[in-house]
Amino acid sequence: MTRPPPLHLFNGFRNPFGGSELETLSVFEMLSRQQIPVQLWATSSKASPALLARYPIRHVSVLRRQVPDGGNYVFFGAHWRNRVWPFLVARPRRLIYVFNTFHPKILALTSQHRALLRWPRTEYVLISEFQKKILQIEGVVHPSPIDIARFHPAPRLPGEGGAGRGAGSSRLVVGRLSRDTADKHHPDDPTLYRHLLDEGWQLRLQGATILQNTLPAHPRCLITPEGTVPPDQFLQGLDVFYYRSGTHVETFGRVVVEAMACGLPVVCHAHGGYADHIIHGENGFLFDTTEQAHAILQRLHADPALRAAIGDCARHTTEHLFSAEALQSRLKFFRD
CATH class of the missing domain: 3.40.50 (Rossmann fold)
Known part of the structure; x- marks a missing residue:
């Protein structure tokens, strides 16, 4: 041989x-x-x-x-x-x-x-x-390879699509994860986050200390530096994943696909490589404006069955995208 x-x-x-x-x-x-x-x-x-x-x-x-x-x-x-x-x-x-x-x-x-x-x-x-x-x-x-054995859905609470993924709270948790740089955050997002807090969401933002001066201190808003919690554990503590960047345009957006692998409904800006794998309303949601994003999040807040169904489809998407056969085919390209 x-x-x-x-x-x-x-x-x-x-x-x-x-x-x-x-x-x-x-x-x-x-x-x-x-x-x-x-x-x-x-x-x-x-x-x-x-x-x-x-x-x-x-x-x-x-x-x-x-x-x-x-x-x-x-x-x-x-x-x-x-x-x-x-x-x-x-x-x-x-x-x-x-x-x-x-x-x-x-x-x-x-x-x-x-x-x-x-x-x-x-x-x-x-x-x-x-x-x-x-x-x-x-x-x-x-597509950038992701370990879907590591990034997997957290156990759901009985009769719910999450409720903090076992976080011990009846309030839904929306969050995002990224590098802690200004180009990773959209200037309109702090306003959206304030609306979500007013509507009863818990907000978890890892890699967002750059936003601390734009958001008031709030008991339901947790802002931490990048790397504080391992990404798989962080995502498994959410009910909904939200993502939009600033001047940086994602060629792939690995964290979005990791969130999908964790069985989360993702709500993302439509301009990015991750959108190749999102069918709006089926395995995630895409938006162009802040108003559209807010409306999608309000709909998910009110409908646990929708959150569960979208999250299940998101997980199935990543299982197909990163199946053993698909990964083997991509690795073969480098070896030949």
Whole structure:
């Protein structure tokens, strides 16, 4: 039997909660379980100490002779920036770029190599049809892998679609999860959150301390920094997941699909890669305006059967999207 070429996965590994970091590590774990030779490489000198301690990540260093040795090179949300080290390592058999942004500068850097480098043509993996349509480039589409055994529905309370997912409260919990940066939050959302609190919701916002000055202190509003609670546990404590970003446009929106895997009805802005997998009114809800979002949330607040039905369909969507067969097919692309 022909031994598969070694795989080298590159990422900055700067943020333990970043989408590209999580995607890289998910692919690494799946390949490792299949005993495929695979190595993680940090392209940034500021890689997270937490990730370095948990995973066998190596820094690229020509001086220490710590460099990839040929095979298939796969870059996740990182790129080589035409630095010196690519000239001093073994030429890759294949060059794959998991492109998770819209940035045209990075697209140009990854598609054009210096002639002396002699690296192969870049093969692109995009993470949504939404992204592919906007960029208008050739490439396969692989949704960012999610562990649906970890992200699963919490037990429901008897006769209800959640009620805090066992949180010990009769009030419904709506929440969201993201990085704690301004571009991840829409400027109209604090007004919506105040309306929801007035209507009796509990509000949980993780990765939203940047909003603390725009929301008054309230006993039913819990705002915490990113990473306070593991994402699966955080999502399992919600009844409804709400999501809209600010200037940042999600090429995929991993957290939305994680919420769907947890059996939550998701209420999301219609402009994002996650919308590829949401059928409005069937396995989630999409909105264009704040008024539409508010109306959807009011409807879900009043109808426990609807919350349960939408959440069940959301879970089924992720079971199909991340079935063993689907994941195996996507991994095969990197190994060949």
